[in-house]
Amino acid sequence: MSGRSNDMYLTREQERILSGERGAAKELAMTILAKVGEALGADSLVPIKSAHVLAHYSSLHEAGIEVLEKFSSSGGRFAVPTTVDPASVDLENWKSFGIPEEYAEKQFRLCTAFAKLGGIPCWSCAQYQVCNFPKAGETVAWAESNSVVFANSLIGCRTNKITSGLDIACAIMGMTPRFGMLLDENRVAQVAFRSAIDRPTDLDYRSLGYYIGRHSGSRVPVLDGLPKKVSSDELKHLGAAAAAGGPVTMIHYVGITPGSGSLKSASGGERVETFDVGRKELDEVESDLNQSEEKPDLVALGVPHLSVYELGQLAKFLEGKKLKGGTRMYAYTSSQAYDLLERTGVKREIERSGARLTHSTDAEISPLKRLGFEVVMTNSAKLAEIVSSEGAVKIRYKPVAEIVEEVTS
Amino acid sequence: MTKVISFMGRVLLEGRAKGEALVSRRAFTFAHGVEPSTGVVTDLRSDLSGENVREKVLFFPFGKGSTTGAAWFLETVRLGNGPAAVLTQTAEPMIVTGAILGEMLYGRKIPVMTDFPPTMAEILRTGDPVTVETKRREVMVSREG
Known part of the structure; x- marks a missing residue:
């Protein structure tokens, strides 16, 4: 007896693919899907509308x-529209950011392979804001934890947090193993958070998300008490912080998430453990993520990628100000947003202050240490979590208003 | 006298393994958390920070962090620094995927089991000699005393 919990159902065509009758690439993809699906207790493979995959050198390695x-x-080809997370370098301006040639070469090999597979080269971790937007009820296979939370919680489609390797296999086959967050019973909230923050700052949304990530464990959380005017950008950052703080793949936002009109409906009528999150809890997150009071040598804004709107706001913040010596400021976004900001003049407004706009990469996957940065200031809880867990670079975690105040004159 | 404590779990990837237990009581990740070229846990937020996963029977309750987990795991395996087995309380797809690719690409078999009773986290200690035998869905821990 194998001890396996179940055997996954495969159609006759899927069996043929598995035996190599449809070529080597499909055979490899199907083998990964079948093995992962079986190990994770999937009963079958289901079709997906789109995929989002990872292809950055700093995490994928050799x-x-x-x-x-x-x-x-x-001979592999993606079977569904497939977008890709940011690269480890700015794919256009990498030289001017001091990236060593041999490092960039590694990234270019991944770019070449991705292009050959027929992917959409958006190189963004907020792909749902630029070129990959499914509709409610659809199943997708997305890597990138913040995108997964966004898809499940705000768009109302279904995806597991698809890890690297499995992501490519799903994209090639246009299907994904049916388990986890694809099933109704696993989408019910099992822990509740009640927030009562008066006029939250940019940092508050991120700290709140991080707190939820830290305290949910492997349970699906529901969040009540957000201000009515909360924007999808703010929820993007809240979700990203939650996914950085713990294994969160969905948050029921009461009154926002499709089908989650109340705490009760999100939890299927069950009573669940409830956390009240106030100023004290957010301050705790802030002091936990903030590790230094030293002068930053880099301000990194945009993990995940900032939207066109957010960069417009940043331009207003920076109006008439100049970066002080010794500090750089990079704002990270998609190449689509970059082009738009170039055409509308917002890029020039931002760069007049001495800050730089950079695209197709992001701070947490670029070689910060190698580039000589030692103290990085940010309002991203996700960047703070990743960088501080590595310990190579110190993080200062502050709201954008305080950051601009401190590093400009 | 040596006492043997046994825990039953669900098998995700088959195999047998023997090694010293390396036990985390917090969420764990290989992504930005384990240095593939050494096997050392670099995540300062992990209670295993500074320990080495190489050839250990790694136990943690559940995963966290970046979806690149499987890639970091795979690179660790490629460089010969992977754990002997991975045991969790909640199934961690990133470990499963990384271990499957590790066997497909580099021929290293790493058994993975999950759904252990909650008491296991309290009883199992780093350094315990552990035998993983997926045919019997069992993990055996030797304890002196």
Whole structure:
């Protein structure tokens, strides 16, 4: 007896693919889907509308290049629209950011393989704001934890947090194993958070998300008490922080998430453990993530990528101000938003202050230490969590208004 | 006298393994959390910070962090620094995917089991000699005393 919990159902066509009758790339993809699906207790494979995959060198390493090139060199093609998370370098201006050539070369191998597979080169971790927007009820297979929370919580579609390797396999087959967040019973809230923050700042939304991530464990959270005017950008950052603080893949936002009109309906009528989150809790998160009071050598804004609207706001913040010496400021966004900001003149407004706009990459996956940065200031809880957990670079975690106040004159 | 404590779990990837337990009581991730070229846990927020996962029977309750977890796990395996087995309380797809790719690409078999009773986290200690035997869905811990 194998001890396995179940065998996954495969159609006759899927069996054929598995035995190599449809080529090497599909055979490899189907093998990964079948094995992962079976291990995780999936009963079958279901079709997806889109995929979002990972192809940045800093996390994929040599092994990840090997996986992607194995697919691209054996005739693989994505079967559904497939977008991609940011690269480890600005794909256009990498030289001017001091990226060593041999490092960029590794990233370009991943870019080449991704292009060969027929992907949409958006290189953004907020792809749902630029070029990959499913409709409610659809199933997708997205990597990138913040996108997964956004998809499940705000768009109302269904996705698991698809990890690297599995992501490419899903995109090639246009299907994903049916388990976890694809099933109704796993989408019910099991822990509740009640927030009563008066006029939250940009940092408050992120700290609140991080608090939820830290205290949910592997349970699905529901959040009540957000201001009515909360924007999708603010929820993007809240969700990203939650997914950085714990294994969160969905948050029921009361009154916002489709089908979650109240705490009760989100939890299926069950009583669940409830956390009240006030100023004290947010201050705790802030002092936990803020590790230094030293002068920053980099201000990094945009983990996840800032939207066109957010960058417009940043331009207003920076109006008439100049960065003080010794500090750089990078604002990270998609190449689509970058082009738009270039055409509308907002890029010039931002850069007049000495700050730089950078696209197709993001701070947490770029080689910050290698570029010589030691103290990084940010309002991103996700960046703070990742960087501080590595310990190589110190983080100062502050609201954007305080950051601009401190580093400009 | 050596006492053997046994825990039953659900098998995600088959195999057998023997090694010293490395036990975390917090969410764990390989992504930005384990240095693939050494196997050392670099995550300062982990209670295993500074320990080495190489050839250990790694236990943690559930995963966290970036979806690149499988890639970091795979690179660790590629460089010969992977754990002997991974045991969790909640199934962690990133570990499962990384371990499957590790076997497909580099021929290293790493058994993965999950859904252990909550008491396991309290009883199992870092350094315990552990045998993982997925055929019997069992993990055996030897304890002196």
